[in-house]
Amino acid sequence: MKIVSLVGARPQIVKEALVGAAVRQHSAWRHVLVHSGQHYDANMSDVFFQELDIPRPDYHLGVGSGSHAAMTAAALVGMEKVLLKEKPDALLVYGDTNTTLAGALAAAKLHVPVIHVEAGIRMQPKTMPEEINRVLTDRLAALMCCCSALGRDNLAAEGLTAGVTVTGDVMYDLFLRMRPRLTPEATCAAFGVSPDRFVVATLHRDYNVDDPASLRGMLNGLARVQEEHGFTVLLPLHPRTRRRIAEHGLEDAAAMLRTCEPVGYLELMSLTCAAAFVITDSGGLQKEAFYAGKRCAVMMPDTGWRELTACGWNTLCAPEPQSLLHAAASLLAPVAHPGDVYGNGHAAENIIRAIRSKTA
Numbered sequence: 001m002k003i004v005s006l007v008g009a010r011p012q013i014v015k016e017a018l019v020g021a022a023v024r025q026h027s028a029w030r031h032v033l034v035h036s037g038q039h040y041d042a043n044m045s046d047v048f049f050q051e052l053d054i055p056r057p058d059y060h061l062g063v064g065s066g067s068h069a070a071m072t073a074a075a076l077v078g079m080e081k082v083l084l085k086e087k088p089d090a091l092l093v094y095g096d097t098n099t100t101l102a103g104a105l106a107a108a109k110l111h112v113p114v115i116h117v118e119a120g121i122r123m124q125p126k127t128m129p130e131e132i133n134r135v136l137t138d139r140l141a142a143l144m145c146c147c148s149a150l151g152r153d154n155l156a157a158e159g160l161t162a163g164v165t166v167t168g169d170v171m172y173d174l175f176l177r178m179r180p181r182l183t184p185e186a187t188c189a190a191f192g193v194s195p196d197r198f199v200v201a202t203l204h205r206d207y208n209v210d211d212p213a214s215l216r217g218m219l220n221g222l223a224r225v226q227e228e229h230g231f232t233v234l235l236p237l238h239p240r241t242r243r244r245i246a247e248h249g250l251e252d253a254a255a256m257l258r259t260c261e262p263v264g265y266l267e268l269m270s271l272t273c274a275a276a277f278v279i280t281d282s283g284g285l286q287k288e289a290f291y292a293g294k295r296c297a298v299m300m301p302d303t304g305w306r307e308l309t310a311c312g313w314n315t316l317c318a319p320e321p322q323s324l325l326h327a328a329a330s331l332l333a334p335v336a337h338p339g340d341v342y343g344n345g346h347a348a349e350n351i352i353r354a355i356r357s358k359t360a
């Protein structure tokens with residue numbers, strides 16, 4: 001059997017690390033890795049390949065940045081060529097980016113079964129690009145691998161029950177695998193922050209950072225969290241966010257915080273393990289904070305990871321100072337740990353088992 005994996009944006013590279021390795025461990029299977037090139041800066045892509053021991057991609061589609069249509073179309077055309085040449089038995093896609101949708105569409109039209117890892121996530125607003133991508137990818141998928149029962153239930157509510165399986169979260173597998181390599185104290189020293197006295201923050205969602213009022217509200221809110229609670233806020237800047245800060249003339253607001261370039265997996269997880277808590281609009285980091293035993297303010301109107309907000313471990317907040325201060329205060333109040341809600345660290349193996357039974 002031949003399996004093609006498609007990655008493109010940084011969270012997909014992280015998810016590919018253990019799933020790709022599990023495919024390659026299967027002696028009778030061949031694995032081909034494709035990078036769409038949606039993320040291309042060294043600190044948005046290469047660093048994850050190096051740290052997570054992911055082999056060089058067999059194909060690089062060179063998609064780069066652009067409008068949603070331009071990116072999706074370029075990846076669609078590129079993937080069609082790869083799939084026609086490789087004639088795989090299945091295509092693995094991850095998450096909800098434009099790369100994910102393009103791969104699923106190219107494969108489905110060529111009757112190549114699509115395996116969607118992190119299937120069944122649903123959230124508001126329905127117009128969010130990632131929501132459009134994930135809904136359509138699930139529609140096209142032959143096998144939908146869900147991180148938890150919630151994903152399965154969301155799919156069932158849309159009438160999707162065949163080919164649905166709950167595998168657990170491969171990001172939890174990866175966190176457990178990488179934990180011995182994390183260096184919280186040394187990484188804190190390198191970034192000039194003190195363990196438990198700082199907050200890790202990341203912001204990149206279009207609806208948060210493209211709107212000047214939201215971006216200002218978030219930066220001012222983070223500065224208020226610093227002032228009121230005495231934490232340093234460490235903010236690695238996604239290139240989109242860095243650009244918007246310059247475009248909207250918000251350099252002074254950003255200068256109140258400890259900003260830095262985007263960080264790799266090992267640095268981000270090391271920092272997360274040492275942080276007082278996390279503030280993010282990243283789907284991945286809100287779960288990774290939980291894996292590191294840290295609470296998280298989720299700067300989104302809704303989240304797909306409702307298991308963590310329903311029990312109060314994570315809390316939603318809006319892009320304005322009062323909401324952020326309120327969220328920070330709630331994260332400092334104790335709450336019971338909800339247990340292993342995203343599996344037991346064997347999601348990659350479960351995905352391989354599901355592929356095997358689907359294609360048997």
Ligand code: UD1
Nearest residue numbers: 009038039040041044065066096097098129130204239240
């Ligand atoms: C994309 C995904 C999002 C995911 C995120 C992870 C979509 C619709 N969104 O959002 O689901 O959470 O990746 O980071 O697919 N840029 C660079 N260098 C890079 C990559 C991007 O400078 O290596 C800049 C470009 O100006 C680009 C902008 O960042 O236009 C946004 O990148 P893009 O891939 O369109 O979306 P993300 O916000 O990264």
